[in-house]
Each structure stands twice: as C-alpha cells, then as structure tokens.
Amino acid sequence: MKISDAIKNRRAIKQFDSSHQIESSEIEELMSLVRLAPSAFNIQHCRFVLVQDASLREKIRAVSWGQAQVTDSSLLVVVCADMKAWKKEPFRYWAASGQQAQDFLLPAIKGYYDGKPQVQRDEALRSCGMAAQTLMLAAQGMGYDTCPMDGFDFDAVGQLINLPKDHLISMFVAVGKRSAEPHPKLNILPYNQMVIQDKF
Numbered sequence: 001m002k003i004s005d006a007i008k009n010r011r012a013i014k015q016f017d018s019s020h021q022i023e024s025s026e027i028e029e030l031m032s033l034v035r036l037a038p039s040a041f042n043i044q045h046c047r048f049v050l051v052q053d054a055s056l057r058e059k060i061r062a063v064s065w066g067q068a069q070v071t072d073s074s075l076l077v078v079v080c081a082d083m084k085a086w087k088k089e090p091f092r093y094w095a096a097s098g099q100q101a102q103d104f105l106l107p108a109i110k111g112y113y114d115g116k117p118q119v120q121r122d123e124a125l126r127s128c129g130m131a132a133q134t135l136m137l138a139a140q141g142m143g144y145d146t147c148p149m150d151g152f153d154f155d156a157v158g159q160l161i162n163l164p165k166d167h168l169i170s171m172f173v174a175v176g177k178r179s180a181e182p183h184p185k186l187n188i189l190p191y192n193q194m195v196i197q198d199k200f
Contacts, residue, residue, distance in 0.1 A: 001141045003141075006140040006141050009140055010136055010137065010140045011182045012146070012147045013146065013147050013174075013176075013178045014067075014069060014147060015068065015072070015178060015180040016072040016074070016145070016174065016176040016177065016179055017072075017074075017176060017177040017178070017179040018071070018179075020177040021074060022074035022075050022144070022175065026142065029142070030135070030139060030142060033135075033138040034134050034138060036134070037130045037134040037135075038130055039123075040112075040123045040127065041086070041093065041112070042093045042094065043090070043093055043109070043123075043127070044085065044127070045081040045082055045083070045085045046079060046128055046131045047081065047167065048079060048131075049077070049161050050076075050077055051075075051076040051077075051161070056160065057070055057071045057076060059160055060076070060152070060160055063152055063153040063156040063157060064149070064152035064153070064157070064172075065151050065152065067151060067152075069147045069149060069172075069174040070149075070152075070174065072176070072179075073147070073176035074144070074177065075175040075176065076172060076173075077135065077173045077174075078169060079128050079131060079132050079135070079169070079172070080168065080169050080170065081124035081125065081128050082164075082166060083117075083166055083167065084120070085124075086113040086123075087113070087114070124170075125170055128170030132148060132170065132171055132173055135173050144175050145175070145176060146173055147172075147174040148171055148172070149173070149174060150172070154168075154169050
C-alpha cells in the first residue's frame, strides 16, 4: 500500500472482529517497523507492552471506560516511554557511529536532559507520538485497522502492567480487523486554516 493511501484510509476503529487472531510473525513484522520510528538523539524512549492475555485485557477494559476495543482487538499495544532512557548507557545509541560523533553527542545528551524533568517528559511523549503514528500506518499497510486510545485510568493500567516508576504511558493502540464500517469521516478544516506560511 502506498503511504498516501495508508494515511487516507486510516480510521480510528471502534468495533473489531474479536474472533480474528493476529499471527506472531505479523506482530514481529509490525513491531520491527515501529522500532524504526524517529526519536530525539536516537534515544529510542519507547517501550511497547503487547497485551494479549485475555484476563489482563478484561482488567484493563474495566479501567478503560468499558471500551470494547481493549478486549475485541487482535492486539492491544500500550505505548510507554522510559523517561530516563537518556542516561541508561547512552553509548549504545551511538555505538555504530564514529568517535567524533560520540564525543559530541554523548555530552550533548546529558546537557539536554540532565536536571530537566519537563524536557525528559516532553521528549518521551514526542517519541511515543511518532511511534504510535508509525504503528498505525504500518498496520494499515499490512491490512489491519487501529484505534489510538487515551480513555483509561493511567495509574490503574500502570499497576496492571507493572509499569516501572521512571516510565510513563502515552496511549493505547488497538490493532485488528474491523467488524463494522466507521462513521463517515468528520470534516477536516480548510487547508488555509491549518497551514500557515512563515508566520501566524
């Protein structure tokens, strides 16, 4: 599928075919593509919890406004970020680069993040947003539908998935086969109301 078609066809699907099972090879292919999403300083903040256990999904649904996508999709991805990834062996992010790049970037990473909790959070969430969009478009290209979700109790879900203290949850992405067509696409604002040339 062309990227432009994936963008045009992607919809937030609310009703999934609960009988459809996604193959493990498809999950691996999908998540291998998601791992290529960009991140600041190549830190790769994102961690993806693939929730397939039925009983755990029911518990998550109970703290997610009862939304059916949580249990009925073929795969529930909890998109998380390690806010301290910047200081956990940062050399590994640039191990394949030359010494000159390492000598510049490793101190730059520390200077950018150290002592700046808001920056740490902002960059983590930016990385999650890019990864989630990559996930949705990659799934669309593979013939799957998705639904990005934030209607849940973040703390309760964190407890259910044993979220580490230095991590945060950004969103869910439910992946599967639609069982019903979505509502007609909502109005998109006119081009000139969204795209500004040079200055507001």
